[in-house]
Amino acid sequence: MKRIEILNFKSPNRAPLIVEGFLFGEESKGPSVAIVGAMSGDHINQLYVASRLVDYLTHKEEEGKISGKILVIPAVNTYALNMGQPFWPLDKTDINMMFPGYAQGETTQRIAAKLFESLQGYDFGIILEGRRDQGMCLPYVKLIKSGYEDLEAAKDMGMRFIHYREYSPIETVMLQYNWQLWGSKALSLVFGKNGSIDHRSSGEVHSALVRFMAKHTILDVSSFEGFSSNVIGPEHITLLKASHAGIFDSLVACGDTIEKGDTLGRITDALSGKKLEKIIAPLGGIVTCQYSHPLIFQNSIAFRIASLN
Amino acid sequence: MSVIEEVFSIDLPVGEQFRIQRCRYTPASGETTKRISIVSGIHGDELEGQYVCFLLGEWLRANPEKIKATIDIYPAINSLGIDSITRSVPFYEVDLNRIFPGSKNDFLPAQIADGVVSAMKGSEIAIDIHSSNIFLREIPQVRIAKSQAQTLVPLANKLNIDFVWVHDAVTVLESTFAHAMNTLGTKTLVVEMGVGMRLSKAYGHQLLDGLLNLMACEGFLDIKPLDVRMPIQSHVGEVAYLNASGPGLFVPSIEHCQMIEKGSVVGQIVDPLSGQVLDEVIAPIGGILFTLRAYPIVYEGSLVGRIFGENE
Ligand SMILES: [Zn+2]
Numbered sequence: 304m305k306r307i308e309i310l311n312f313k314s315p316n317r318a319p320l321i322v323e324g325f326l327f328g329e330e331s332k333g334p335s336v337a338i339v340g341a342m343s344g345d346h347i348n349q350l351y352v353a354s355r356l357v358d359y360l361t362h363k364e365e366e367g368k369i370s371g372k373i374l375v376i377p378a379v380n381t382y383a384l385n386m387g388q389p390f391w392p393l394d395k396t397d398i399n400m401m402f403p404g405y406a407q408g409e410t411t412q413r414i415a416a417k418l419f420e421s422l423q424g425y426d427f428g429i430i431l432e433g434r435r436d437q438g439m440c441l442p443y444v445k446l447i448k449s450g451y452e453d454l455e456a457a458k459d460m461g462m463r464f465i466h467y468r469e470y471s472p473i474e475t476v477m478l479q480y481n482w483q484l485w486g487s488k489a490l491s492l493v494f495g496k497n498g499s500i501d502h503r504s505s506g507e508v509h510s511a512l513v514r515f516m517a518k519h520t521i522l523d524v525s526s527f528e529g530f531s532s533n534v535i536g537p538e539h540i541t542l543l544k545a546s547h548a549g550i551f552d553s554l555v556a557c558g559d560t561i562e563k564g565d566t567l568g569r570i571t572d573a574l575s576g577k578k579l580e581k582i583i584a585p586l587g588g589i590v591t592c593q594y595s596h597p598l599i600f601q602n603s604i605a606f607r608i609a610s611l612n
Numbered sequence: 613m614s615v616i617e618e619v620f621s622i623d624l625p626v627g628e629q630f631r632i633q634r635c636r637y638t639p640a641s642g643e644t645t646k647r648i649s650i651v652s653g654i655h656g657d658e659l660e661g662q663y664v665c666f667l668l669g670e671w672l673r674a675n676p677e678k679i680k681a682t683i684d685i686y687p688a689i690n691s692l693g694i695d696s697i698t699r700s701v702p703f704y705e706v707d708l709n710r711i712f713p714g715s716k717n718d719f720l721p722a723q724i725a726d727g728v729v730s731a732m733k734g735s736e737i738a739i740d741i742h743s744s745n746i747f748l749r750e751i752p753q754v755r756i757a758k759s760q761a762q763t764l765v766p767l768a769n770k771l772n773i774d775f776v777w778v779h780d781a782v783t784v785l786e787s788t789f790a791h792a793m794n795t796l797g798t799k800t801l802v803v804e805m806g807v808g809m810r811l812s813k814a815y816g817h818q819l820l821d822g823l824l825n826l827m828a829c830e831g832f833l834d835i836k837p838l839d840v841r842m843p844i845q846s847h848v849g850e851v852a853y854l855n856a857s858g859p860g861l862f863v864p865s866i867e868h869c870q871m872i873e874k875g876s877v878v879g880q881i882v883d884p885l886s887g888q889v890l891d892e893v894i895a896p897i898g899g900i901l902f903t904l905r906a907y908p909i910v911y912e913g914s915l916v917g918r919i920f921g922e923n924e
Binding site for chain 1: 711913
């Protein structure tokens with residue numbers, strides 16, 4: 304394992320921002336993959352999975368099991384992580400909204416440019432992503448249709464769901480889109496709840512990463528088969544919204560199979576304690592995602608249900 | 613006639629509503645389908661537009677007989693943000709101006725965006741007033757995507773601003789309020805002026821004159837057009853960006869909005885710890901310094917100024 308400095312960026316007063324990468328194996332031996340962890344300061348779960356992977360790969364390398372090239376960058380925005388903030392602490396910009404970066408531009412554009420440069424030339428690119436809302440979800444593969452995406456590679460993760468969809472305008476400045484355009488087969492694994500560690504989904508993502516690397520002969524280990532992935536689009540997702548604001552209790556877990564008529568959650572008035580609402584499943588399916596903050600806003604999405612009808 | 617209306621309201625978790633209000637001014641004869649929307653506060657840390665809204669409201673209250681069509685004033689879109697020095701939508705930390713047109717079926721910021729679009733849809737013209745951010749001070753200017761230049765530049769020229777900046781289309785800007793409204797057929801201008809968290813009174817009065825002139829020319833007000841300044845047009849020259857070469861404290865050497873010569877010193881980057889001057893920021897071209905950094909802490913890459921220089 305080689306510990307490399309991806310970037311070293313000076314600050315006016317605090318210690319420099321140092322982004323480190325952990326490099327295993329060598330290119331000449333087989334396919335290559337780069338894995339990017341926490342780009343935001345609240346992506347703790349992503350940091351956890353990435354650092355755990357570094358430790359795992361360190362042992363596998365000692366056992367001579369690395370048959371390709373692997374780069375893991377556990378954390379990009381360490382400044383934000385150390386302050387309990389999601390974004391770049393000075394101007395609150397999101398590094399994952401700055402790609403492909405610009406070496407002559409603003410600070411976070413320069414950081415993105417340096418990072419992006421270090422990610423070039425890999426066969427596969429994996430982004431460990433947190434959510435962009437107050438939700439938590441069943442781990443899934445997010446794959447956008449840039450025209451350069453590789454659905455078959457996504458299936459090799461063996462995750463239960465692949466959310467395969469058109470991209471929105473803001474995604475054109477995010478890493479997945481740009482990484483795909485620049486020739487790596489890039490995808491995102493979205494999981495967990497921002498600001499916390501969920502051991503179950505972290506374990507699932509770790510297994511998926513190992514399985515993927517084993518299937519692509521980057522890692523010489525045996526791994527269990529995962530799911531035969533369900534490729535779903537927005538048309539397979541039903542959104543259940545909260546009609547009221549208040550205190551939110553969920554009665555189900557992500558991944559639960561539910562039937563039409565099941566009570567999934569309830570909302571009570573935050574001041575009077577009055578029961579305002581039960582959220583009832585209008586159809587059967589699997590809970591893929593749910594609101595995860597105890598206070599909910601009116602019309603917030605409380606649950607997302609995947610179903611095939 | 614004026615009436616204050618709530619155009620969007622949604623319950624917050626604990627005993628409060630998030631609301632967007634507007635003040636609607638109509639001719640004595642009643643509402644007209646022809647209407648214009650004046651908008652500010654999509655970013656909660658930008659307050660210059662609040663002052664312009666006040667000035668315009670004050671003028672309209674004093675001159676009700678001059679109103680020929682419906683004039684809507686929305687001073688505070690991100691109302692939670694404005695009352696708490698928060699640029700983005702609090703709780704979600706999402707830039708409201710990156711999720712338009714929004715959706716009723718998505719999280720709170722997207723619902724706010726959808727509420728804004730629903731309220732203003734059908735307006736003939738919308739003026740979206742921004743004040744840069746807390747880092748940079750800007751001269752009054754309108755920014756227009758190239759694809760919209762033909763329709764919007766003539767309108768912008770009526771606004772009594774100093775600079776019209778036509779820029780290349782960028783996909784990410786398709787999620788802005790202006791893009792969403794222009795797509796729906798409302799001619800929407802984005803004004804940037806002043807600096808975040810502060811008021812620049814003179815700019816407020818300058819834009820008030822521009823709004824009155826535009827509304828006179830476009831049939832909203834029964835007054836004579838004003839004598840307004842003709843803005844510099846970006847296509848006659850080039851914009852040079854001045855980025856900090858390294859971290860430190862940026863100390864400007866000249867005032868904002870000055871004409872400067874190529875090679876002159878715009879400011880210094882200094883180190884308070886060692887007492888050393890780390891770098892001088894030099895003007896790469898001559899022209900007008902239309903952007904100048906207001907917040908002194910810089911990192912490598914931080915924008916410290918922009919110069920517009922006319923081609924020879
Ligand atoms: Zn703004």
